[in-house]
Amino acid sequence: MQVNTNEAVKRLRELGARKILLQLPDGLKPDVFRYFTEFSREFSVIVSSDPFYGACDIGNQEVYGKVDAIVQLGHSVIPNIEYPLPVIFVEYRSEARVEIDPHVFDVLARSGYNRIGLLASIQYMDHMEMVRQVLAASGYQVQVGRQDSRMAYPGQILGCNFSAAHSISAWADCYVVVSTGKFHGIGAQLASDKPVYILDLNFRRLVPMKDETDMFLRRRYARISRATGAHKFCVVVDTKVGQYRMKLASHIVKQVTEMGHEAVLVTANDARPSDYENMRCDAVIFTGCPRVPIDEEDRFPMPVLTPPEFQSLFGSHAGGRYVMDEIVAVDRL
Ligand code: SF4
DSSP states (O other): OOOOOHHHHHHHHHHTOOEEEEEOOGGGGGGHHHHHHHHHTTSEEEEEOSOOOSTTOOOOHHHHTTOSEEEEEEOOOOTTOOOSSOEEEEEOOOOOOOOOOGGGGHHHHHTTOOEEEEEEOGGGGGGHHHHHHHHHHTTOEEEEOOOOTTOSSTTBOBTTBOHHHHTTTTTOSEEEEEOSSSHHHHHHHHHOSSOEEEEETTTTEEEEOHHHHHHHHHHHHHHHHTTTTOOEEEEEEEOSTTTOOHHHHHHHHHHHHHTTOEEEEEEESSOOHHHHHHTTOSEEEEOSOTHHHHHSGGGOSSOEEOHHHHHHHHSTTTTSOOOOOOOSOOOOO
8 A cells, every 4th residue: 555645745845834744544654664754855744653544633733833734644635624734635546456247246136226326435436437337338327426515526435424325315226335344335334225235346246234234233222222221421522623523512411411411521532431431421422433432332331322323312313213423514623
């Protein structure tokens, strides 16, 4: 995995930047010496060693005032975030040349699906056209969904935003997500009532997400049902620039209080289980990245709910269909 930094260097020159903060995802950290050397030829560079998972997180705020710009490798910009200083995103796009056997898609025709909604995670945006052509040549109708203002590209999905799927949900019979791993597929399936398949280009196979998602939901419901008797809630606002939902958290605090329970409003840049244990809360409602309550649930001794999960347990949609927590926009920090 490598990214080309030439464009970023050009942009930094245009900005007149001298000092920069360099953020690398874990997959690129083994090459940090190479990237550091490349940027250090012209700029004074500090590398952030903190983990981060998206363009919603531009590192430690204490460093902002000390640099002229941030260079983040691996992700695409989230267009509707007001970043507090210039951030240059150097996307990672898979350059692997892949040929797909059209028979991979036979299961779609056998299931009676003809109208296919095509989605992708950022690494595979460049492969969407190839996949669209293979599907179209096999007689399928294909549409790439329109994204909302949190997303950079048509058809692109993030773990917190499936707007491209929603935009064609009335039309599509099912979705094909070009990605690897199950994270985006399960998220898309949770966000949609149409079948979702992951097209895994590494293994050249189409994987249905329904069974995985059902298993996930069983585990998740078991976990969130433990919050039913909760009385004391920590409502957490994450202070990362692209996860900051203060208005939503304040609304939930009000709702909890009106229900006769106790709530405290908590800010954090890193959700640490020991902090909430120490606060003796029965449950946490987490308004930052939905991956924290969903993917990292085993880290926490108490139930950690997303805002829609809280509403499904205690709010007006109690008992309804599972609603994925999606971030459309955030508040200004
Ligand atoms: S909020 Fe979570 S899923 Fe969304 S971009 Fe940030 S890390 Fe990714």
